Amino acid sequence: MLRVTATTPQEAESCPVRDVLDRIGDKWSLLILCALADGKLRFMDIKRAIGDVSQRMLTQTLRHLERDGYITRRVYPSVPPRVEYELSELGRSLLVPVQQLIAWAETHHPEIAAARDRYDARPENVPQAD
Amino acid sequence: MLRVTATTPQEAESCPVRDVLDRIGDKWSLLILCALADGKLRFMDIKRAIGDVSQRMLTQTLRHLERDGYITRRVYPSVPPRVEYELSELGRSLLVPVQQLIAWAETHHPEIAAARDRYDARPENVPQAD
DNA sequence: CCGCATCCCACATGATACTG
DNA sequence: CAGTATCATGTGGGATGCGG
Numbered sequence: 003m004l005r006v007t008a009t010t011p012q013e014a015e016s017c018p019v020r021d022v023l024d025r026i027g028d029k030w031s032l033l034i035l036c037a038l039a040d041g042k043l044r045f046m047d048i049k050r051a052i053g054d055v056s057q058r059m060l061t062q063t064l065r066h067l068e069r070d071g072y073i074t075r076r077v078y079p080s081v082p083p084r085v086e087y088e089l090s091e092l093g094r095s096l097l098v099p100v101q102q103l104i105a106w107a108e109t110h111h112p113e114i115a116a117a118r119d120r121y122d123a124r125p126e127n128v129p130q131a132d
Numbered sequence: 133m134l135r136v137t138a139t140t141p142q143e144a145e146s147c148p149v150r151d152v153l154d155r156i157g158d159k160w161s162l163l164i165l166c167a168l169a170d171g172k173l174r175f176m177d178i179k180r181a182i183g184d185v186s187q188r189m190l191t192q193t194l195r196h197l198e199r200d201g202y203i204t205r206r207v208y209p210s211v212p213p214r215v216e217y218e219l220s221e222l223g224r225s226l227l228v229p230v231q232q233l234i235a236w237a238e239t240h241h242p243e244i245a246a247a248r249d250r251y252d253a254r255p256e257n258v259p260q261a262d
Numbered sequence: 263c264c265g266c267a268t269c270c271c272a273c274a275t276g277a278t279a280c281t282g
Numbered sequence: 283c284a285g286t287a288t289c290a291t292g293t294g295g296g297a298t299g300c301g302g
Contacts, residue, residue: 174263174264175263175264175265176263176264187264187265187266188265188266188267190265191264191265191266207264211263212263212264213263213264213265214263214264215263215264215265
């Protein structure tokens with residue numbers, strides 16, 4: 003069996019895979035990482051690139067990504083303030099397996115959609131919307 | 133910029149990457165897929181393999197995985213009931229990029245931990261627990 | 263053994279307003 | 283511009299009990 007987490011709560015706290023998935027599995031982290039793939043961006047540039055993220059969630063997600071070392075944050079003490087975010091080496095290296103997953107998703111999306119159609123077509127699975 | 137989602141809500145509904153990440157990013161799906169990597173298992177076997185999952189969440193996650201075509205569900209009309217779950221071809225193929233991500237996570241976990249320690253050591257980041 | 267229904271709570275996320 | 287603070291809310295997920 004592949005080892006993804008641990009059987010005891012203590013071990014689960016330090017599961018490497020959960021650490022990573024808790025980040026890229028959330029709603030905004032991956033979008034931010036991909037927005038920064040081309041180079042450094044300012045706060046508002048990221049916000050515009052993503053579109054429908056609230057300032058609160060953007061700030062929070064950026065902090066998490068910074069804490070884990072995926073991005074760097076640089077503040078220029080000018081007025082108005084200017085903050086630039088950039089992928090770190092670690093962040094860029096994460097993008098490699100992530101892009102493989104993205105490629106897989108795009109390749110197999112039709113199969114997933116077909117599987118859902120088949121599943122939803124079965125009479126026994128229609129009680130309510132799921 | 134890497135394209136991970138869309139800028140409009142309508143497009144976001146059918147984003148392939150979100151479809152996949154919403155699954156493997158949740159709390160139990162990846163654990164179940166990995167538990168099934170070695171072969172078919174009965175409901176209770178999966179529950180024991182994972183350890184601290186509730187029956188409710190196990191059932192729900194298995195349904196989602198079945199609906200998306202990652203696993204197959206086979207019911208034997210015996211008494212007591214007997215249900216076996218098995219990875220589909222699609223599920224096995226998903227494990228390829230997923231295992232790369234797992235490998236990345238295990239390789240780079242020390243760097244993440246170090247980055248967190250550095251971040252948490254900075255005085256300006258200590259207001260509350262985050 | 264397998265799974266559904268119900269209740270409930272914690273938390274992630276969003277909306278809005280305010281600040282340096 | 284780049285946040286912080288506050289309030290509201292939807293949903294994930296646990297506990298428990300019942301049913302086939």
